[in-house]
Amino acid sequence: MKNNFPSRKDNIVLTAIEIINDLGIQGLSTKELAKRQAITESLLYRYFRSKDEIIVAVLENFSRFDQSIHKTIGNASTTAKEKILEYFRLYTEYYENYPAIIAVMLSFNEFAHDPKTHPIVVDIFNNRNAFLSETIHFGQKKGEIGYYFSSEELTEILSGFFKNVAFIWRLKEYSFSLKDHTLTAVQKILDNQIMNK
Incomplete structure (x- = not known):
């Protein structure tokens, strides 16, 4: 056993x-x-x-679910919007179940200044951003997501928003639902992405 x-x-x-x-x-x-x-x-x-x-x-513990999350969402037969919402749902549920891990994300700037951890932080950051950006770009090509912001810009908006909300959630001693707050805002951001090229 x-x-x-x-x-x-x-x-x-x-x-x-x-x-x-x-x-x-x-x-x-x-x-x-x-x-x-x-x-x-x-x-x-x-x-x-x-x-x-x-x-x-x-840091390896912090990012241990990244690959499986990206693979699971990437292989799903859903729209790009649904994949993005699922991405944030999975991460917020993980953080809600393990709030201490947020402190690792909020310490990234310090880890990035250490030569031993800098490459790991860059790898985590690049992989997460690349996954989101590629999913958004795919959605734009399929006509599911607008072009007002480029896929890179929209990735920065969503990632920056999520980091900020996670910080506020921690400051407010986890007094609101990180998942509900994040998913509501991400849905609004995606819905208001103007549909033009």
């Missing part, structure tokens, strides 16, 4: 995300991690060689 419980290594990564959520990236230290895991720092180093390696694992 397969063990579905997280391994010690996975637990360390999840605890690192909690620390980033509670104390910010500056508060993440091997000392704090070991304390919260109730282990010694030397035992922590048996699982990860450095704090940088832990941060890389945090």
